[in-house]
Amino acid sequence: MRESSPYLKPRGKVGTLWLRMRVPSDLVAIVGKRERSCSTGTSDRRQAELFARKTLAEWDRKYLALRSRQSLTF
Numbered sequence: 678m679r680e681s682s683p684y685l686k687p688r689g690k691v692g693t694l695w696l697r698m699r700v701p702s703d704l705v706a707i708v709g710k711r712e713r714s715c716s717t718g719t720s721d722r723r724q725a726e727l728f729a730r731k732t733l734a735e736w737d738r739k740y741l742a743l744r745s746r747q748s749l750t751f
Contacts, residue, residue: 682725682726684696685697685717685722685726685729693716694719694725695714695715695716696715696716696729696732696733697712698713698733699711700713700740704744707747713736717729
């Protein structure tokens with residue numbers, strides 16, 4: 678059996694799944710938050726996992742871009 682995403686948490690009466698992830702510690706000062714979150718817009722776990730994979734990949738790309746800019750300034 679496949680483990681579901683540890684980043685998905687139910688919220689509210691309907692149980693809409695939210696995507697939550699810690700911001701990498703080296704980027705907290707730049708991002709301004711310790712955690713990012715957004716609604717998946719659904720309570721269906723399968724649809725939420727698809728949304729989560731896409732969104733997490735986007736967040737990772739943004740973190741890589743921030744790190745590359747950070748290394749250019751030092």
